[in-house]
Amino acid sequence: MSKDVPTYHQRVAQEKRKLIVTAATALFLELGYDRTSLARIAERSGVSRATLFKQFPTKATLFDAMVIESWTTADEEDPPTAGNVVDGLSSLGHRYAELLSRPQMTDLFRIVIAELPRFPELANAQFSQGKMPYFESVRNYLLAEHEAGTVRVDDLELAATQFLGMISNYVFWPTLLVPGWEVSAERVAEVVDEAVRTVVARYAAGGPG
Missing domain, CATH: 1.10.357.10 (Tetracycline Repressor, domain 2)
Incomplete structure (x- = not known):
């Protein structure tokens, strides 16, 4: 049971990360990098702001993640x-x-x-x-x-x-x-x-x- 808990949480975190990156890419293309806020990205991706800020404290870190992925x-x-x-x-x-x-x-x-x-x-x-x-x-x-x-x-x-x-x-x-x-x-x-x-x-x- 203990082994299943971190695996589940990791999978959920990965799914949310993918939603965030997808939403950010769409908004950057639609509105531009400057006009796209992290709050707007959280809203578009359907995750809480706390979840987004935990993974990506700034737009720069989010963009870096997009590049690496x-x-x-x-x-x-x-x-x-x-x-x-x-x-x-x-x-x-x-x-x-x-x-x-x-x-x-x-x-x-x-x-x-x-x-x-x-x-x-x-x-x-x-x-x-x-x-x-x-x-x-x-x-x-x-x-x-x-x-x-x-x-x-x-x-x-x-x-x-x-x-x-x-x-x-x-x-x-x-x-x-x-x-x-x-x-x-x-x-x-x-x-x-x-x-x-x-x-x-x-x-x-x-x-x-």
């Missing part, structure tokens, strides 16, 4: 181990495409872009707590492959940027600019596979790079 992979897998660069990059690339394909990711970027002139700290949070950690995971993986001798990469930052850019430029960025832009799962898989082939062709040990 948006960039968290669903499977929480460990980084690929070095040794097979095609499989490793494929795993990272498909995870990245899955992240970018989430509706909340598009919403998050729209909020940041809309509020950038008045709240540059939102962009800093998105970069430092969202994109940068994933970028570092790709950079560290390429470093591990370089040290294992499977690739030769002199500029790890450039190589990671090239790889992720080939995916995001097709899968994500048009969704912010082109109404109705959709990419099928089959096409996403093709885009990731081509990005992997391009990076391997450029950097594989013994290749032309």
Whole structure:
């Protein structure tokens, strides 16, 4: 019985947290970050103000949570181990495409872009707590492959940027600019596979790079 109580409370807290983040995202898009109060978010989400303030004392902490949750992979897998660069990059690339394909990711970027002139700290949070950690995971993986001798990469930052850019430029960025832009799962898989082939062709040990 004692084991069931914390599990139940944890589940309720997670459900309320999800309601809060969903309501906050909708209100930030609808009213803007500045005009959205925590009290309004509590009302929209259907939780008490005390519950919201306990989890998120400020809008900044709430936005940080939105960023972290948006960039968290669903499977929480460990980084690929070095040794097979095609499989490793494929795993990272498909995870990245899955992240970018989430509706909340598009919403998050729209909020940041809309509020950038008045709240540059939102962009800093998105970069430092969202994109940068994933970028570092790709950079560290390429470093591990370089040290294992499977690739030769002199500029790890450039190589990671090239790889992720080939995916995001097709899968994500048009969704912010082109109404109705959709990419099928089959096409996403093709885009990731081509990005992997391009990076391997450029950097594989013994290749032309």
